[in-house]
Amino acid sequence: MPDPDRTLVKLVVAGPFGVGKTTLIRTLSEIPTLHTEEVMTEAGAPVDDIAGLPGKTTTTVAVDFGRLTLPGDLVLYLFGTPGQQRFLPLWHDIARGALGALVLADTRRLADSFEVMDMVEEQGLPYAVAVNTFPDAPAHSAEVLRRHLDLHPDTPLVLCDARDRESSVDALIALAAHALHHLPQEQP
Ligand SMILES: Nc1nc2c(ncn2[C@@H]2O[C@H](COP(=O)(O)OP(=O)(O)O)[C@@H](O)[C@H]2O)c(=O)[nH]1
Ligand SMILES: [Mg+2]
Numbered sequence: 275m276p277d278p279d280r281t282l283v284k285l286v287v288a289g290p291f292g293v294g295k296t297t298l299i300r301t302l303s304e305i306p307t308l309h310t311e312e313v314m315t316e317a318g319a320p321v322d323d324i325a326g327l328p329g330k331t332t333t334t335v336a337v338d339f340g341r342l343t344l345p346g347d348l349v350l351y352l353f354g355t356p357g358q359q360r361f362l363p364l365w366h367d368i369a370r371g372a373l374g375a376l377v378l379a380d381t382r383r384l385a386d387s388f389e390v391m392d393m394v395e396e397q398g399l400p401y402a403v404a405v406n407t408f409p410d411a412p413a414h415s416a417e418v419l420r421r422h423l424d425l426h427p428d429t430p431l432v433l434c435d436a437r438d439r440e441s442s443v444d445a446l447i448a449l450a451a452h453a454l455h456h457l458p459q460e461q462p
Contacts (some may be wrong), residue, residue, distance in 0.1 A: 303340025
């Protein structure tokens, strides 16, 4: 039986390949996460840009799933999705009913997040951008990042380390606060 005191919220974690979606969901989830990963093949080579990502031998072809309960009985269901145009039908299925999306970005290749942000905007989902900080990624000021990503002034921008729980929780809270602020009007 569902617990009536709990608020269940679906959130999407989206971003280009290799940006840290699976890591973030694994870091956050209180249950063993579900992943559908498939070893990259030659067939994927022309479309999966692995230049500069040595050691990356798998790519998420479907979804990650995890769950996180926050104080106040707010239960977040996290769905990770590649957010690439070639997975558009899957994207629609995953994004349906979500309260918002956390779009991950990497400063070594910010433009790779544009396609994802477009898909999130087309879906009408409120979103926050989390820049996942990799050691060799250039650091930019929030102002520069906002300009490069062409962010609306209301859109939250946070830095995070997807391997670090506190930092990942902060990113999700930024998204949840923003999304709850932009809830669709309740139907009478
Ligand atoms: N240094 C660093 N490495 C990370 C971070 N997040 C992910 N990684 C690594 O980057 C690689 C790609 O991450 P993954 O979560 O598989 O990316 P996904 O394709 O978006 O699911 C993995 O080897 C992770 O261990 C981070 O915040 N910092
Ligand atoms: Mg993944």
